[in-house]
Amino acid sequence: MIKSTVLALAPGAAAEPATPVAYPPGATATRFTGLAFDACTAPPAATLDAWRASSYRALAVYVSGANRTCRQPELTSSWVTKVSRLGWRLLPVHKGLQPPCGARPSDTKISRTPATARAQGTAAARQATDQAKTLGMLPGSALYNDIENYSQTDSGCRTAVLSYLSAWTKELHRTGYVSGVYMNLTLGARQLAAAYASTTYARPDALWIARYDDASSLTGWSGITDNAWAVHQRAKQYRGSHDERHGGVTVNVDSDRVDAPVATVAYPYTATGTDRAQARGGPSADAPVTTSYAAGAALRVVCQTPGSTVATTPVWDRLADGSYVSDHYVSTPSATGYSAPLPRCAQPFQVTAAHGLTERTGPGSGYAAAGSLPQGALAWVTCQRSGAKVRANTVWDRLDDGRYVTDQYVATPAAGAYSPPLPRC
The missing domain is CATH 3.20.20.80 (Glycosidases)
Structure with missing residues (x-):
């Protein structure tokens, strides 16, 4: 990653050159x-x-x-x-x-x-x-x-x-x-x-x-x-x-x-187990159930992401319709971890701050600086959560490297609010 001189609260850019990407449910880069x-x-x-x-x-x-x-x-x-x-x-x-x-x-x-x-x-x-x-x-x-x-x-x-x-x-x-x-x-x-x-x-x-x-x-x-x-x-x-x-x-x-x-593609797998595999609205056993699949049912998996542990694995599979199924109930090769060639779930958005954006170890400017993203860099966002207010924005984006950036200076679609279909952290 290229580093640059960073102002943590640099002014945001205009709508262009960084335009937001309207990812639909199930999309991942x-x-x-x-x-x-x-x-x-x-x-x-x-x-x-x-x-x-x-x-x-x-x-x-x-x-x-x-x-x-x-x-x-x-x-x-x-x-x-x-x-x-x-x-x-x-x-x-x-x-x-x-x-x-x-x-x-x-x-x-x-x-x-x-x-x-x-x-x-x-x-x-x-x-x-x-x-x-x-x-x-x-x-x-x-x-x-x-x-x-x-x-x-x-x-x-x-x-x-x-x-x-x-x-x-x-x-x-x-x-x-x-x-x-x-x-x-x-x-x-x-x-x-x-x-x-x-x-x-x-x-x-x-x-x-x-x-x-x-x-x-x-x-x-x-x-x-x-x-x-x-x-x-x-x-x-x-x-x-x-x-x-x-x-x-x-x-x-x-x-x-x-x-x-x-390119992102869907990989064909099947539901496994003796009980119906439950698809949920997020990568958690506490998320609401959206549908369920009988053993042997075809599943179109686009990416994998961490979530609550089910049996032997914390891995969840995002389906092409945007729902999540615990990898414990999917015929991917690994029973405990991630399975190639499936990518990790992330949605990239450009950094709007003209002087760059500080990456932090947690969702607030009080957390230690851990890196930086120059203007126009892609912030590969995995989920969003609330954190310290930056201007009027309390949303922070968790990146695929585990670091956080304020959503104030990332070209997500919903300025100052959560941007579906990104899950909450």
Whole structure:
């Protein structure tokens, strides 16, 4: 995590550049840290099974867009389920309209008129989310807009691209998805970074750059400060098209280093035990029962979270409908702890404080400082609870590392109140 100079009670930013994400019940964000690859066409599941012999554990898939040039015969909801169960994480890519000063045909370009560019960005987000849902990529997933190289000296082109991506981000946030952008480091990403704190444009949650220098570092990017997109918000495509062979299978790929949000999917398990498994409104045996499942009933689990202990485990499974079932009654591999490849439940929101936000060991400014989050960093919130008042806000957000931040400077939807569907701590 990148540290910055912090004012504990820094003034909040305007509604933009940090816009709130309206996560629906059951939504969670999934994070991946490690090596990834992308191929123009999604490989068959058998190839990905063989490639588990490699050091890669994630891959990009081109889900939508007018400039998605390769056919995708494998890319179906059943393929997504199958490869996810093999342990692969997915980075969904929308390759749509391109900059007006780029090299793409004129009928697939972003308009130079800002209002039209914004409408196009909104439409792109809707197309991407519709396709993501069809493929089983749930709200909370990060969707990456692929913007190819364009002139850096054309101011009208810059405005068009930033207007388009701002609308892309706002529409994804409105529907509960996380916003990502892919750009060449020197021919796009630096202009996006220059607008990082602008109140004119909504800021995407993650940045994925292309820089073919065979250096996979996610810091030290020329022209982009390490305090921008600093907390599990970066990816780098560091090597271009080349053949690799793993498990006896050769694929032509680009290579990437990732520490960023990726797609969220539901994993199929079944209810177990002799009694009906009770689904509850929160991860606690005291939470109200919403429904129950007979042994053998199909369950769609999106993530796991700690809660009250049932039999041998404190782990609870969040289902796609937003309810919780004790993992004791679910056919996950571990009977006592967390089970890969299920992610931990968390919903990220951007930090709004211009000078950063102090992380604390408890829900109040009287607790010890334990770290800091720079402006625009993602606060990965697991639950909310009451604590010391900051301005008029008594809500504190518990992060996935166990630390707390005041909700006053986090772009959650409900300013000064609890933000469903986040559970109470």
